[in-house]
Structures are given as structure tokens and as C-alpha cells.
Amino acid sequence: MITVHHDLSVRDPExxxxxxxxxxxxxxxxxxxxxxxDTAEDLAAETFLIAFRRRDRFEPGRGDLRPxxxxxxxxxxxxxxxAERRRYQALAKIGPPPDDGHDQQVVDRxxxxxxxxxxxxxxxxxxxxxxxxxxxxxxxGLSYEEIAQALGVAGGTVASRLSRARAxxxxxxxxxx
Numbered sequence: 001m002i003t004v005h006h007d008l009s010v011r012d013p014e015x016x017x018x019x020x021x022x023x024x025x026x027x028x029x030x031x032x033x034x035x036x037x038d039t040a041e042d043l044a045a046e047t048f049l050i051a052f053r054r055r056d057r058f059e060p061g062r063g064d065l066r067p068x069x070x071x072x073x074x075x076x077x078x079x080x081x082x083a084e085r086r087r088y089q090a091l092a093k094i095g096p097p098p099d100d101g102h103d104q105q106v107v108d109r110x111x112x113x114x115x116x117x118x119x120x121x122x123x124x125x126x127x128x129x130x131x132x133x134x135x136x137x138x139x140x141g142l143s144y145e146e147i148a149q150a151l152g153v154a155g156g157t158v159a160s161r162l163s164r165a166r167a168x169x170x171x172x173x174x175x176x177x
Contacts, residue, residue, distance in 0.1 A: 016055060019065055020048055026066075026140075027073050033139045034077050035087065043080070047073045063149040070140055071150035074132055085124055092121030122172035130165035133158055 027047055032040030050072050051058070058068055123131055132151060136142045144162075148155045170176060 013052070013055070016052055019051075019069075023066060023069055024048060027069055030070065030135075030139045031073055031077060034135055035080055039080065043073065043076045046076055050076075064146070067142060067146040067149040070136060070142060070146070071152060074136065074150060078128065078132075081128055088120040088124035090120075092117045092124060118173055122169050125172060126165050126168055127161075130161045130168070133161040134165045134169075137162070 024044060028040050028044035031043045031047075035043070047069060051069060058065065123134070126134065129151075133147055136147045136150060140146075142150060144155055144158045147158045151158070
């Protein structure tokens with residue numbers, strides 16, 4: 001996990017290249033895990049385009065760049081939430097495609113031994129806010145504080161969403177998460 005602080009001021013747009021180099025691949029993988037790899041390329045590029053255009057709004061004193069980028073990406077994913085939900089519903093029925101090891105990594109992290117289909121179905125049944133919190137932890141490795149920053153919510157909201165999501169996943173999967 002790389003922590004990079006960059007001056008994204010309007011006076012130093014060239015500094016943005018270092019931020020792109022440091023975080024693009026991580027953001028692309030996060031989006032790809034939630035949607036699909038083709039969409040991930042487009043949305044990762046759009047994430048950085050939005051960040052570049054809004055770089056004058058980034059305030060390093062309020063937090064690190066990484067959660068800010070995850071927040072932009074998560075909002076873009078929200079626009080594609082129907083596709084995400086369909087993906088998890090489809091995975092619940094058929095399992096992951098043979099060349100997609102990302103869903104298996106989630107299975108390993110969240111509940112060893114649970115099938116991808118059961119996990120995907122359980123994720124599809126979470127609210128968007130609950131799913132965002134779970135997947136920012138599982139895919140992004142963000143802390144509660146970073147998730148709060150990324151989603152623009154209070155830390156208590158992150159904790160309550162995660163608590164509700166864990167209860168729902170526990171009920172759906174029959175395992176402690």
C-alpha cells in the first residue's frame with residue numbers, strides 16, 4: 001500500500017502525473033473487481049480525469065489522496081450499480097469466469113470455503129452503501145477512516161454499514177465474517 005502526498009494545486013498540474021503513476025493501477029483493479037475489466041479501464045481513466053479537473057479542490061490537510069481517488073471511483077461505480085448488481089447475480093448462478101481470479105480472492109478474504117456463487121449472491125443483496133464499505137475494505141484495503149473520507153460520510157456511518165453488512169453476510173452465508 002503506497003501512501004503518496006502530492007501537491008495537486010492548480011499551479012503544479014505536472015505533479016499530477018506522479019499521483020497517476022502511483023495510484024492508477026490500484027484504482028483500475030478496484031473498479032475491475034467491482035464491474036469488469038473493460039469498464040475498469042474507462043472508469044479509471046475517468047476517475048483521474050475528474051481528479052485532475054478538481055485538483056484545486058483537493059485539500060491534503062483533510063486526508064490522503066488515495067481515499068479521495070477511491071471516493072471518485074466509487075461514485076463512478078455507483079453510476080454503474082445496476083451492472084455491478086447483475087454481475088454478482090450472474091456470478092451467484094454460474095460462478096466466476098475461468099480467467100477471473102479476483103472473485104476468488106474476495107472469497108478467501110471474506111469467508112474461506114464459501115463458494116463464489118453464494119458470496120456473490122450475498123453481496124448482491126447488500127445495499128449499495130453496505131457493498132461499497134465491504135468492497136473498499138476487501139478490494140482497496142482502506143481503513144474505516146479512509147472509507148469515511150472516500151465516501152464522504154462519518155466514521156460511525158462506515159462502522160454501522162459494515163456491522164449491518166456483516167450481519168447480512170453472516171445470515172446469508174452461515175459463517176462469521
